[in-house]
Amino acid sequence: MSSVIQVTLPHTSYNIVIDPNSLGTIGRYLDSLQLGQKVMVISNPEIFNYYGKTVINSLKKTGFEVFSHLIPPGETYKTLDSISQVYDVALKYRLERSSTLLALGGGVIGDMTGFAAATWLRGINFVQVPTSLLAMVDASIGGKTGVNHPQGKNLIGAFYQPRLVFIDPMVLKTLPVREFRAGMAEVIKYGVIWNQDLFNQLEAQKNLDSLDNINLEILQEIIKKSCQAKVDVVNQDEKEAGLRAILNYGHTIGHAIESLTGYSQINHGEAVAIGMVAAGKIAVKSGMWTKEMSQRQDDLIKKAALPESIDKSLKSQKIIETLQLDKKVKAGKVRFILPTNIGKVDIKEEIPSEVINTVLEEMKRT
Template identity: 45%
Template sequence: MRTVHVELGSRSYDILIGSHLLNQLGELMRELGLGRKALLVTDTNVGPVYGARVTEILTRAGFQVAMVQVPAGEKAKSLEQAARLYDAAFDHELDRNCPVVALGGGVVGDLAGFVAATYMRGVPFIQVPTTLLAQVDSSVGGKVAVNHPRGKNIIGAFYQPKLVLIDTGTLDTLDRRNLKAGLAEVIKYGVIWDASFFRWLEENIHAALNKNIQVLDYIVEKCCSIKAAVVARDETEQGLRAILNYGHTIGHALESITDYRTYLHGEAVAIGMVYAARLAVAQGMLKESDCQRITGLVHAAGLPTTMPPELAINELIKLMYHDKKVSSGSLTLVLPTGIGSVKIIKGFPEAEIAKTLANLQG
C-alpha cells in the first residue's frame, strides 16, 4: 500500500493507494471515530458491481448503511439529485458525525461531496474513487460541486475528505473509453509540473492502456503526490492551484456546447490541452516541438485532439466566459511554456482565441 499525505493543518488526510484495499475500508473508517450510520452514494454503473460488496464491508465494521444510486453520467451532478441525497440522509437519520461515502467516479464524488459539505453544514466525507480520472484527480483536493444549466461546477464548495481510499483493482472493471479519459488528467500533470513524468508517460502509455497494475499504481501515486503538493500550497485556488485547470477552460465549454452528450470529461480536457498548446505556440510561449509532443501523447492515449469542424467557435468562446476563473469579464487561460511548466494568463484576448481556434478548425 502506498500513502500520500495531504497537508492542510486540521483538515489534513491520507490517500491510500493499492490493489485490494476495499476490504480495509470499514476498519479504516472505524478508526476515524465516525458515527455508525453511513450514506453510501454510488451510480447505476458502479452500484451493481461494488455496491453490495462495500455495504457488506461497512456492515461488518459496525456501520448501518443506506445506499443510494444516482444515474450514471454528468447529468447527475444536479440540485435535483442532491435533494434526493438530502432526503436519504434525513430518512437514515444521519447526524453531524455520520459519514457520506462516495463510491464511483468523479460525478459521484463531486455530488456526494457537495451533499456532505452542506448537510447539517458539513458531515464527514469519504472518497472511494473507482475510475482512473477520479483516482488521479477529482477525488483529491476537496473541490465538490453540482452543475448549473449555465455552467459546470458553478454551485459548490471546498470541502476536504477525511480519507481517500484508492483500490486500483477496481480499474479491472473500468471500460476502455473511461480508462483513456482518465489518462487525459494524467498527461495534464506531466505538462504542468513534471517533465520527467511526461517522458515516462511517453514510454509507458501503452502499458497503462493495457492496465499494467504496476504502471497504474505508479501513475496514481505520482498524480496524487503532485496534486497534494499543489493543494497544500493553495487550497482554495487563490493562485498556484489554477494550473490544475490546464485544458479545462476550453474543455468545460466543449462539454457544455455539446450538452454533455458527446464527450467524457477527460476527452474534452484532452482537446482543451491540445488547443491550449496551440494557443501558446501562436503567442510565442511554447516551442512547436513541445506542442507536437503534447499532441502526440494525447493521441497515443487514444484521445481526441480536434473539435468537430462544424462547431461554432463564437458560441464556444461565449461559454468560456461562464468559467469560474473569469474575473471582471476577462478570460483566464492556463498555457504551457514548456513540458513541465505552465503560465496563468489573465485577460487573454478573445480575438486571439477566436483566430487560433478558427485556424485549427480549418
C-alpha cells in the same frame, strides 16, 4: 503494496490511499479513523452492482452499521433535489454527527455525497471511494463538492474535505474504455503542468489507451503522481485564490467546446485533450514553448487515443465568443494557462483573438 499521500491543510488532514485489489478490506481503513458506527454508502445502481456488496461486507465485518442509497447516473441527477433525498434517508437511518457518508462512484457521486455530508447536521464525516480514473486523480481531491443549478454546473456547493480518499485502481476494470481515456487526459495534464517525471513515465509507456495495456504497478504510480500533483497545487491554494488556476490547463478551450457541443458528443477528458493541444500550439506561437515539447504532449494525447482535432462543424469564431462568456474571464480578456517547459506552466492574461483563431483553424479535422 499500498501508497499513501498525506494531505495536510490548516484545519484538517487526511490520507489518500492507493491500494490495488484491496476494496474488500476497506473497512480496515475506516476503522482507524475513529468514525461513528453508522456508514451510509451513496452510489449509482451500476457501480453499486459491481462493488456495493464488497464494500458493504467489508464495512460490516469491521463492525460498522451500513446503509445505502442509490442515485441514478449522470449529471441530470446532480441536483439539489437528489441531495434533499439523501437528507431524507439520513434522517430515516438517524445518522449522527459522527456518522459517515461514503461516496462509491465517479465525480458526480463524489461531488453530491460530499455536499450532502457538508450540510447534514452542519457536517458529518465523508469518505471518497472514486471508481473512475477522472475521479481518482481529479474530482476526489481538493474538497470541491456540490450540485448543478438548472442554469449552470456546480453553482451550488461547499468546500468540504474528506476524512479519507480510498483508491483501488482495480475497480477501473469495469470502467468504459472511453472514460478511462478521459481520465488519462487529466493525468497527461499533470505531467505537463507540474511533474516532468510523470510526463517521462507516460512517454515510456507503449500505450495509454486502456487499462489492459498498462502494467498495474505503473498505473498505481501514475495515479499516485497525479494525486500528488493535485494535492501540491490545492494545498498551496485551498480556496482558489491563485495557483489553483493552473489546474485549468486545457480547460479554457475545453470548456468552450463542451458547452458548444452540449456536453454530449465530447466528454470532459476529450475536451481537455483538445484544449491542451490548442494551448500547446498557442504557447508555441507566443514563443513560450518549443514546437518539439508541444509535439511530445500531442504524442501522449494520441497514445491515450484522445482526440487532437476539432470537428470542422465547430466555427472558430463561435469558440472564441464562448471563451469570452466564461465566468473565469475578467473584462472580456481571456486568460490562458500556457506551458513554458515540460512540468511547468505560466498564466498569460491576454492572448490576441487572432492567435487563438489561427490555432483553432489549424486544428480543424480535414
